[in-house]
Amino acid sequence: MRLKTISLAIAFGLVTVAGSANAETWRFGLEEIEGSVQYEYAKEFKDRIEEKSGGDITVQLLPYGKWGSSYSALYDAIQNGAIQIGFGSGFLGGTVPESQLMSLNFVMPEDELETAKVLNSDAFLKSDAWQQSYRKRGLVPLAELPEGYQVWTANKEIRSPEDMKNLHIRVMDNSLLRATYRAYGAAPITIAYGELYSALQQGQADANIQPVFAHEEMGFYEVQDYMIFANQSQFVGNVIGNLDWWEGLSEDQQKMVEQTTQELVQVGHDIQTKFNQERLDTIKEKGDIQIIELSDEERAKFEEKAKSVRDTYVNDVGERGQASLDALLSAIEENKSASDSQ
Numbered sequence: 001m002r003l004k005t006i007s008l009a010i011a012f013g014l015v016t017v018a019g020s021a022n023a024e025t026w027r028f029g030l031e032e033i034e035g036s037v038q039y040e041y042a043k044e045f046k047d048r049i050e051e052k053s054g055g056d057i058t059v060q061l062l063p064y065g066k067w068g069s070s071y072s073a074l075y076d077a078i079q080n081g082a083i084q085i086g087f088g089s090g091f092l093g094g095t096v097p098e099s100q101l102m103s104l105n106f107v108m109p110e111d112e113l114e115t116a117k118v119l120n121s122d123a124f125l126k127s128d129a130w131q132q133s134y135r136k137r138g139l140v141p142l143a144e145l146p147e148g149y150q151v152w153t154a155n156k157e158i159r160s161p162e163d164m165k166n167l168h169i170r171v172m173d174n175s176l177l178r179a180t181y182r183a184y185g186a187a188p189i190t191i192a193y194g195e196l197y198s199a200l201q202q203g204q205a206d207a208n209i210q211p212v213f214a215h216e217e218m219g220f221y222e223v224q225d226y227m228i229f230a231n232q233s234q235f236v237g238n239v240i241g242n243l244d245w246w247e248g249l250s251e252d253q254q255k256m257v258e259q260t261t262q263e264l265v266q267v268g269h270d271i272q273t274k275f276n277q278e279r280l281d282t283i284k285e286k287g288d289i290q291i292i293e294l295s296d297e298e299r300a301k302f303e304e305k306a307k308s309v310r311d312t313y314v315n316d317v318g319e320r321g322q323a324s325l326d327a328l329l330s331a332i333e334e335n336k337s338a339s340d341s342q
Helices: 002-011 037-052 071-080 090-094 097-103 112-119 128-135 175-183 193-201 212-217 243-248 251-286 296-317 319-341
Strands: 025-029 058-062 085-088 139-154 207-211 226-229 234-242 290-293
Touching (some): 037 251, 071 234, 090 234, 097 296, 112 139, 112 234, 128 139, 128 319, 139 212, 139 251, 207 212, 207 234, 234 243
Parallel strands (some): 025 085, 226 290
Antiparallel strands (some): 085 234, 139 226
């Protein structure tokens, strides 16, 4: 395993043949490019860890492209220890099936900051079911980063499930997302992210789902007529670590990481809020796409359709999936009760 890890690290260009990886260098792999929400969060993590450790620890950021182009390659590298920390989002379902919990619609609090607090609470993040879902795969969940609401774009108005009937909407390669949009009546398809702009332009896909910042970064709004806010789910980046690396840290180092990720709950929320608002302003300024915000009554119709997908999630991933969902719902209720009592 040690030789395999070093070979992977060399293959990713993370160490040189002349020397082994420095035990005090933590490599942080990102799914997104430099300047993204994940990058700004990771940069804050880096600055705080390096300061708290007095320079004894260096955090090396590896944006998308620095470790390869296949998300599975990133997850494999974290599992094998070539990269110590990284992000895993919708594509992580193939590695940790229970992580698809983050893709369920109409489960999280509608308030984005409340969602960030719930996902990073001990009641959820440290629940046995959620921890074991990752640990059984050689990983450990360290934090959760909601990156803003997933927003639909389409070439037609969407205000009800009937409007989605047979709509070819692009979703990530995630079985739960496909089940969700089939429940809405759509015909979900999967297209590589790098090919999506041309697919929308050429009519190979009718609609798309992304956080606002991604719609702007990739120019998807240029080839779609409507942008629909349903507030059905947020895009969540799971911050994960290699299990052997984590268990090899001192107790003080583990506490330092936990303290830092808790500090970043508010910081991460502020980063994504700023990014998404700025990008939405850019879309409104440069594009002529029409913005639709669904009413509570319109959202309720989609929410009713989405309820059955909870059973799909549990049936697909098993008992730990049910226990993880129960832990999340319990944490949401606990947070709500605490807020109501204040």
